[in-house]
Amino acid sequence: MKTPLLYFISICFMQLTFSQVVINELDCDTPGVDNMEFLELLSDTPNFPLDGYVVVFFNGSSSGMNSSYFTVDLDGYETDINGLLLIGSNSVSPVPQLLISENVIQNGADAVAIYQADDTDFPEQTVATIDNLVDVLIYGTADADDADMIAIFNQDPRFASIQQINEGPGNNTNSIQRFVDMDDNVSYTATTPTPRQLNDGSGVVLxxxxxxxxxxxxxxxxxxxxxxxxxxxxxxxxxxxxxxxxxxxxxxxxxxxxxxxxxxxxxxxxxxxxxxxxxxxxxxxxxxxxxxxxxxxxxxxxxxxxxxxxDNDFTMANFGTPLNPTFGNVISTQPTGYYNSLDGLADTDLRQALQDIIADPNVVRAQTYADVLDILVDADQNPLNSNQVWLLYTEQGRAKLDLQTGSDNNGKWNREHTYPRSRGGFFDIEEDEIADGIDVFWTTKADSLRHGNSDAHALRAADGPENSARGNQHYGQYTGPVATQGSFYGDVARSVLYMEIRYNGLQVVNGFPENGAGELGDLATLLDWHRNDPPDDFEMNRNNIVYNWQFNRNPFIDQPDLVEYIWGTNVGDTWDQQLSVSEFDANAIKIFPNPSKGTISIKGLENEAELSVFSIEGRQIKTVVLNEDRLLNLNVVSGIYVLRIASKNKTTTKKLIIE
Missing domain, CATH: 2.60.40.2030 (CalX-beta domain)
Structure with missing residues (x-):
C-alpha cells in the first residue's frame, strides 16, 4: 500500500477567517486517460453562493510562462450541505455539480487560484496575479519547484510562505487535500481522493x-x-x-x-x-x-x-462506396466555363492558371477546423447508410456519432490530413475551435498556407487508431492497413496533388524526404495510384459538397487528365479542354453491368480503341482491341480491376468490380 505523502506547512495566516471559500482538494493527474481529475472548493458555511468568484488554472511550464490556460466562472453555483463544490468531468464519481471536459487540468508544475472577479478578467494567457486573490494552490507531479510562480504569489502577505505541493509521480492515485488543525494551521496531504466528502471525515454523510x-x-x-x-x-x-x-x-x-x-x-x-x-x-x-x-x-x-x-430509417445513395464504386451517377457541379482559362497553356503557365482558379481570393473561402466536422459528415457520408461516415483507410462505415471527442480514439473516427500537418506546416489558431457555419469564413489566397489545416479537399474521416498509425508517413511508406483493397489510393493522390497547386510552399516529390519543409512523397507512387484508381461517384459527390462550402473544387476529380499535363506523361504539352475531354468523353462510354460476373458490355465507342485490364495493384492482365460496341468475357477472378480505354492518343479509365 502506498504511504501518503504529508506536507505540513505552518502558515498561520492562511486561516478560514480570511476568506469564505478555499481550495479543499485537487486531483490533477489520474491513471490512464486522465478522465477522473477534479477540483473541490470548500466554503465556511453550507449552501454558500459563489456568484462573483472565478477559478483560474495557470500553466507553470517554460512555454506556459505562468499564464492562464483555463478559467471557470462560478456565477450561479453554490456549495452543498457540507460547503463543498466539486468541479470535474462526468466521469468523476460522485458527479460534480460543475461539469468540465475530461483531461483539462494539467499535471504541473502549475497553480490553481480562486479570485473575486469575472471570467472575462482572465482571457487565455493572462499572467498569474495576486489582485483580488482569495486562495491559491501551487502543485506538481514530482516536478521541480516553479520558483517564478511561487514568487508571484509570495507577494501576497497571506501566501508569503507558500510552497509547491507534490501530488505524486505521473499516473498516481492520489489527490492533494487541505487540512486545518486546532490552531488553524494549514497542511496538505497527498492521499486517496475523497470527492464530495470533507477531508477529515466530518459533515453530513450523503x-x-x-x-x-x-x-x-x-x-x-x-x-x-x-x-x-x-x-x-x-x-x-x-x-x-x-x-x-x-x-x-x-x-x-x-x-x-x-x-x-x-x-x-x-x-x-x-x-x-x-x-x-x-x-x-x-x-x-x-x-x-x-x-x-x-x-x-x-x-x-x-x-x-x-x-x-x-435509427432503422437510414437512406442509401444512388452511388457506391469507394470499395464498390459506381461511375457517372453523380455529375460535377462546376460552373460553366470553370476551367476555360486553362486552354492553350502548358507547364508553369498551366499550373499558375489552375492555382488562380482554386485559390482566387475574391471567390474561395476558408472555414474553421471545427467546421470541417460538419463538412465531413456530409462529404464522407457512407453511401450505404446515411447515419455513418465512410472511413478513408480502413474502407468501412462508422456511425457519425462515434466522433472522437476525448483522448481515447478506439472505435472512433476523426479528421485525417492526407497532407500531414507536420510536413505541410499547418497549425491551429483559437478561432479554429469555433464551428461558425457555412456563411462565416476567412478570405484566403495561395499564400494562406495556414488554411491548409482546414481545407476539406485534403481532410477525410478516418479511423482514430489508423490515423495515429499513419502518422506523417509518406505515401509509399504508408500503403494502408493489411488486407484492405486500396480503394482510397486515387482519392489520396488527387487530394495531395490538389494541395501542391492550391498552396504556395507545398510540393509532392519523389522519394521520402525527411528534412524538406513542405515536401511530401512519393510522387511516383501517387501517380500510379491516380492512374489505377480513377475518380468515382463518391469522390465527385464530396467534391460537390466541399465546393458548396469553400467555393473551389479539386480539379483532378473533375479533369483527371490534368495530372498528366502537370506531373505525368503530357508535361510540356498544351492543355486543350475540348481535345482532352469532349472528343473522348468518359461518360459517353458505358461498361455494364458493374459489378459483373465476368462478362461486360461496352457501349459508346466511336473509333477503334484498345482496352487494357489492370489489377488494382497496377499489373496489366490483358489487352483487347475493340472496333465496335461488343460483349466481352474478361475471364478473370473476383476482385477490383481498372479498365483503361485508349483511342486516338486519348485515354480514359474506369473501375470494374468482378464478383
Missing part, C-alpha cells in the same frame, strides 16, 4: 444513488430497464424525476415512467423505457439519462448515461 442499464445501444422499438440503486436503504421514500431528452431525442421518441420512487427501507427501483419506432430518418440519436430532482441528502454517483438509439 447517500449515493447510481443509475445502471444493461446495454449502451438499442434499436428503435426496443425496450430497456433503467435501475436506480442507493448505497444504503432509504429511511423515507425517495422520490425523484429523471430526464432523457438530448438534442433531437425527446418525449416523442419514447414511452415510460420518468417519475421514480424507492420505498422506505429499500435501496432499488426501476422503470421500463420503450423506444418509438417511427418512419422518420432522424439519424442515430443519443439519450442522456440523468437526475432532475434528487434531494440534497443524496449524491449522484453517476449521471448523464448515454444510450445510443440506432
Amino acid at each position: 447517500n449515493g444513488v447510481s443509475i445502471s442499464v444493461a446495454q449502451t445501444q438499442y434499436n428503435e422499438d426496443d425496450s430497456f430497464d433503467i435501475t436506480f440503486t442507493t448505497e444504503t436503504p432509504v429511511t423515507e421514500a425517495l422520490n425523484f424525476n429523471i430526464l432523457l431528452d438530448n438534442f433531437g431525442f425527446n418525449t416523442s421518441d419514447f414511452t415510460g415512467n420518468t417519475m421514480i420512487s424507492i420505498p422506505v427501507s429499500q435501496s432499488m427501483a426501476s422503470t421500463t423505457i420503450t423506444l418509438v419506432d417511427d418512419i422518420d430518418d432522424e439519424g442515430d440519436e443519443v439519450t442522456r439519462i440523468r437526475f432532475e430532482s434528487l434531494p440534497a441528502e443524496y449524491l449522484e454517483l453517476n449521471s448523464n448515461l448515454e444510450i445510443r438509439i440506432v
